[in-house]
Amino acid sequence: MDLRIFTEPQQGADYDTLLAVAKATEDLGFDAFFRSDHYLTMSGDGLPGPTDAWITLAGLARETSRIKLGTLMTAGTFRLPGVLAIQVAQVDAMSGGRIEFGLGAGWFEAEHTAYGIPFPKEKIGRLAEQLAVITGLWATPVGKTFDFDGEFYQLKDSPALPKPAQAKVPVLIGGMGAKRTPELAARYADEFNVPFASMEDSGRQIGRVRDAVQAAGRPADSMVYSNALVVCVGRDDAEVARRAAAIGREVEELKENGLAGSPAEVVEKIGRYAEQGATRFYLQTLDLGDLDHLELIASQVKPQLG
Numbered sequence: 001m002d003l004r005i006f007t008e009p010q011q012g013a014d015y016d017t018l019l020a021v022a023k024a025t026e027d028l029g030f031d032a033f034f035r036s037d038h039y040l041t042m043s044g045d046g047l048p049g050p051t052d053a054w055i056t057l058a059g060l061a062r063e064t065s066r067i068k069l070g071t072l073m074t075a076g077t078f079r080l081p082g083v084l085a086i087q088v089a090q091v092d093a094m095s096g097g098r099i100e101f102g103l104g105a106g107w108f109e110a111e112h113t114a115y116g117i118p119f120p121k122e123k124i125g126r127l128a129e130q131l132a133v134i135t136g137l138w139a140t141p142v143g144k145t146f147d148f149d150g151e152f153y154q155l156k157d158s159p160a161l162p163k164p165a166q167a168k169v170p171v172l173i174g175g176m177g178a179k180r181t182p183e184l185a186a187r188y189a190d191e192f193n194v195p196f197a198s199m200e201d202s203g204r205q206i207g208r209v210r211d212a213v214q215a216a217g218r219p220a221d222s223m224v225y226s227n228a229l230v231v232c233v234g235r236d237d238a239e240v241a242r243r244a245a246a247i248g249r250e251v252e253e254l255k256e257n258g259l260a261g262s263p264a265e266v267v268e269k270i271g272r273y274a275e276q277g278a279t280r281f282y283l284q285t286l287d288l289g290d291l292d293h294l295e296l297i298a299s300q301v302k303p304q305l306g
Contacts, residue, residue: 001274001305002031005227005294006072006282009051010038010111013288015059018051022060024291025067028298032068032100033060034282037075039185040111043248054087061095069095072172072193072228073104076126077112077119078255081133081153089138089164098163100244102193103131124180126294131188135171138164166268174228176205182212193282196257202227203276210277226280227273230258233266233297243293247286263300270305 005025009018035254037053039176040046057069069091074084092099105123106112110125120126129150140146140160148155173185174193181206185192192209194202210220232247232254234240244251254260259269259281270281287293 001270002194002226002280003297003302003305004068004280005281006284007035007055007287007288008036008038008284008286008292009288010041010046011286012041012044012046012048014048015051015056017058017096017288018056019063020291021285021288022064022067023293024294025088026064028294029302030067030294030298030300031280033064034070034072034100034102036143037071037073037078038108038111039078039117040108040114042108057099057143058091058094061091061098061118064095064098066098068098068213070100070172071102072081072252073102073172073196075106075108076103076130077106078117081130082137082158084130085134085137085203086162088093088134088169089162091171092164092166093162095165099164100168100191101134102132102174103127104174106142106256107277116185119181122152124184128184129153131171131173131184135188136160138169141282176201178208181208183216185209185223186212186216186218191226191280193226193228194278195228196230196284197227197297198257199272199276201279202273211306225277226282227278229273230254230260230283231283231285231293231297232258232260233263233293234295235262243287243290246290263296263304263306266301267296267304270301 025033037049082257105127109119115194126150129152137160170190172191173189177183206225213220215224232243259266
């Protein structure tokens with residue numbers, strides 16, 4: 001059972017804060033450090049302001065040595081696919097082959113308006129072409145060229161360089177779409193992530209994706225299935241309440257919608273999600289100054305999961 005730390009820096013975090021969390025992630029034995037790709041806070045003032053996902057990961061690639069690094073999810077609206085393929089390949093090389101690449105369609109219109117980024121109406125079709133372009137560039141043999149003639153993107157005689165350090169960068173796709181999302185995952189992804197869903201909805205979506213994977217001619221278990229859930233763990237009720245208050249949430253709401261409570265409660269709930277098919281969990285950590293929280297999870301939750 002993989003436990004990964006997932007951060008939302010747009011809520012307020014500079015690079016040094018993210019570095020401290022990433023180093024704690026590595027030192028405490030977690031599998032990976034992931035971050036969102038947003039430029040605007042969803043609540044609060046967002047100070048000191050946003051950090052760019054791939055610039056952050058490039059820095060962390062040089063300052064960590066073991067953990068996987070990635071995005072849930074890179075916004076497909078922010079970067080042209082050819083440029084993004086170069087960026088991710090370079091950061092993968094900088095990390096020694098530790099990047100995992102999550103790509104989504106982009107959804108938060110306000111951040112596009114705030115920073116002058118076009119927000120197209122047709123996003124899923126663009127996402128499909130982005131996946132085709134990026135994976136196609138990476139897969140093109142050295143010395144060969146890559147062409148693509150799509151509705152949204154056209155490439156001609158691309159040298160398809162640089163290459164990532166990994167022979168194949170793991171690709172993550174996620175979401176709750178009932179048809180096109182599972183189909184895209186079955187075609188391009190190594191992992192499917194279910195974001196912030198109930199156990200019932202999670203099981204239903206994993207079932208859809210497993211069916212799509214099999215329909216595409218792949219074994220259903222060739223895909224990794226994961227959940228992203230907010231985490232709030234305490235040694236006692238008072239500590240849980242303190243951590244919930246620090247992120248502006250109610251304990252009961254967190255217990256209903258995330259992984260909250262004592263270590264035993266959180267282990268039990270992870271087990272119930274695992275029964276729905278998940279083998280990997282992204283723990284959405286919102287108070288990035290509370291490194292004791294990570295230590296508690298590492299010492300009292302992680303060892304019970306095997």
